[in-house]
Amino acid sequence: MHYRSTNPFVHVLLVLGGLAILGAALIFGAVLLAVLLGVGAILAVVLWVRFWLMRGLSRARADRTTPTPGQARKRPHTIIEGEFREVRRTREDEQRQDGSKD
Numbered sequence: 441m442h443y444r445s446t447n448p449f450v451h452v453l454l455v456l457g458g459l460a461i462l463g464a465a466l467i468f469g470a471v472l473l474a475v476l477l478g479v480g481a482i483l484a485v486v487l488w489v490r491f492w493l494m495r496g497l498s499r500a501r502a503d504r505t506t507p508t509p510g511q512a513r514k515r516p517h518t519i520i521e522g523e524f525r526e527v528r529r530t531r532e533d534e535q536r537q538d539g540s541k542d
Contacts (some may be wrong), residue, residue, distance in 0.1 A: 445451070
């Protein structure tokens with residue numbers, strides 16, 4: 441059904457209603473955009489602080505574990521003892537191994 445009105449009052453109400461709907465959509469869009477930008481800014485700050493702290497902690501940890509050249513000279517030498525057994529291959533072992541590869 442198609443309705444046409446020649447009443448100017450109805451035309452003014454339709455224009456005002458359309459403008460109200462467009463204004464509400466514009467305000468809703470602006471609020472939504474502001475909320476999304478705010479959440480993005482908060483996440484960016486949180487991630488920046490987190491990486492900044494991690495970098496600082498890793499530097500502090502590296503400073504504690506890596507001695508400076510002067511500190512390395514002051515440390516007493518440590519001797520690590522261990523036992524070992526020398527293993528030699530015989531020609532028979534090498535021939536057996538060469539034969540199994542073919």
